[in-house]
Amino acid sequence: xxxxxxxxxxxxxxxxxxxxxxxxxxxxxxxxxxxxxxxxxxxxxxxxxxxxxxxxxxxxxxxxxxxxxxxxxxxxxxxxxxxxxxxxxxxxxxxxxxxxxxxxxxxxxxxxxxxxxxxxxxxxxxxxxxxxxxxxxxxxxxxxxxxxxxxxxxxxxxxxxxxxxxxxxxxxxxxxxxxxxxxxxxxxxxxxxxxxxxxxxxxxxxxxxxxxxxxxxxxxxxxxxxxxxxxxxxxxxxxxxxxxxxxxxxxxxxxxxxxxxxxxxxxxxxxxxxxxxxxxxxxxxxxxxxxxxxxxxxxxxxxxxxxxxxxxxxxxxxxxxxxxxxxxxxxxxxxxxxxxxxxxxxxxxxxxxxxxxxxxxxxxxxxxxxxxxxxxxxxxxxxxxxxxxxxxxxxxxxxxxxxxxxxxxxxxxxxxxxxxxxxxxxxxx
Ligand code: HEM
Numbered sequence: 001x002x003x004x005x006x007x008x009x010x011x012x013x014x015x016x017x018x019x020x021x022x023x024x025x026x027x028x029x030x031x032x033x034x035x036x037x038x039x040x041x042x043x044x045x046x047x048x049x050x051x052x053x054x055x056x057x058x059x060x061x062x063x064x065x066x067x068x069x070x071x072x073x074x075x076x077x078x079x080x081x082x083x084x085x086x087x088x089x090x091x092x093x094x095x096x097x098x099x100x101x102x103x104x105x106x107x108x109x110x111x112x113x114x115x116x117x118x119x120x121x122x123x124x125x126x127x128x129x130x131x132x133x134x135x136x137x138x139x140x141x142x143x144x145x146x147x148x149x150x151x152x153x154x155x156x157x158x159x160x161x162x163x164x165x166x167x168x169x170x171x172x173x174x175x176x177x178x179x180x181x182x183x184x185x186x187x188x189x190x191x192x193x194x195x196x197x198x199x200x201x202x203x204x205x206x207x208x209x210x211x212x213x214x215x216x217x218x219x220x221x222x223x224x225x226x227x228x229x230x231x232x233x234x235x236x237x238x239x240x241x242x243x244x245x246x247x248x249x250x251x252x253x254x255x256x257x258x259x260x261x262x263x264x265x266x267x268x269x270x271x272x273x274x275x276x277x278x279x280x281x282x283x284x285x286x287x288x289x290x291x292x293x294x295x296x297x298x299x300x301x302x303x304x305x306x307x308x309x310x311x312x313x314x315x316x317x318x319x320x321x322x323x324x325x326x327x328x329x330x331x332x333x334x335x336x337x338x339x340x341x342x343x344x345x346x347x348x349x350x351x352x353x354x355x356x357x358x359x360x361x362x363x364x365x366x367x368x369x370x371x372x373x374x375x376x377x378x379x380x381x382x383x384x385x386x387x388x389x390x391x392x393x394x395x396x397x398x399x400x401x402x403x404x405x406x407x408x409x410x411x412x413x414x415x416x417x418x419x420x421x422x423x424x425x426x427x428x429x
Contacts (some may be wrong), residue, residue, distance in 0.1 A: 040409055061206075078154035143295070145205060171317075335394065
């Protein structure tokens with residue numbers, strides 16, 4: 001812990017003193033999320049999203065464990081166990097299933113907001129590179145988990161989604177098809193593939209939980225960034241995590257649960273695809289195979305490659321799709337600006353909002369049929385995505401003249417300098 005003024009844990013009751021002597025777990029909690037963790041006093045609501053992501057993971061693990069008690073992982077029984085047994089026979093099974101399916105969407109909404117918060121406020125920069133690298137690792141694990149989970153109900157989109165995604169591997173020259181058959185345990189998704197996906201889908205959330213522990217550990221070394229991006233200079237710049245941020249996170253959690261409940265109780269199928277209520281049929285390919293909404297921007301990048309050039313178009317698509325995420329690992333070194341927060345970087349701020357628009361258009365294209373107009377739009381936006389990270393941001397980070405920074409967080413708070421959120425900043429200019 002790098003803050004000398006952090007409060008020290010002093011057990012008040014004999015039982016806690018006894019536990020603390022044998023296993024200092026209460027001390028660990030106190031220093032991690034209690035009064036012993038000083039946090040910048042100017043965090044806005046975008047700093048709620050880390051805790052919300054943790055809450056979303058907890059919902060997924062709890063509902064997932066109970067669902068697994070009733071799920072039948074066999075090509076001949078999976079669809080009926082989900083759409084029959086769980087949805088109709090198991091007590092509150094419909095609730096568990098809808099909470100788990102919509103929970104995945106809530107998880108991605110929260111994590112995308114968390115990532116873009118980090119991009120806007122430069123939270124990926126030194127000294128927080130490790131937090132960012134672990135975050136990108138979590139994101140990759142989340143995508144693998146979500147993909148495998150979507151296969152489990154064994155509907156049409158489950159089957160054809162698995163067919164398309166495992167088909168990526170056959171793009172590898174020479175050995176691709178062999179790898180694909182080895183991964184699936186057959187020539188097409190069937191019992192063997194379903195069982196291994198189920199096994200990994202159950203395992204990976206716990207791996208994610210372990211990486212989150214490292215993520216939070218890495219966070220506690222430098223402490224949180226803040227909307228000004230200026231370093232904490234002293235005790236006057238921080239407040240203890242508890243009660244200030246436990247209360248603020250609690251409020252955020254309430255709003256999160258309200259929106260989540262709204263989806264589960266009033267529109268549980270809104271984010272799903274109707275074709276997944278049709279049992280998997282290897283002999284009937286759906287007119288449009290689309291993944292879940294949170295994969296759409298990446299799916300658009302995959303489909304943006306339409307002609308062979310040295311390598312087959314399909315392989316380019318696969319490389320670009322994985323490259324678009326792996327690129328994020330290099331971000332802390334691509335952006336060389338010493339100023340973190342985009343509140344003080346006028347050019348980087350414009351580039352940030354253009355990137356947001358670009359990703360939204362990619363998402364729209366990825367969810368639409370592969371008509372020429374969407375393919376062309378995907379090509380332009382995919383090219384811009386790479387241009388942003390590899391060319392525009394590095395140039396801006398060297399060329400731009402940032403606005404003057406406040407001398408401290410306290411000055412920014414008391415004199416209203418630097419705004420607290422992107423909205424405040426936009427209004428102030
Ligand atoms: C299950 C997923 C995740 C969980 C539970 C999680 C949890 C957290 C928590 C609790 C914090 C501190 C509170 C906050 O700043 O919001 C945090 C900070 C952070 N996270 Fe995550 N995170 C997750 C995924 C990610 C991903 C995917 C990335 C980036 C690709 C990321 C990057 C960061 C960064 C850079 C910070 C430091 C922010 C700052 O101090 O300004 N996280 N995370």
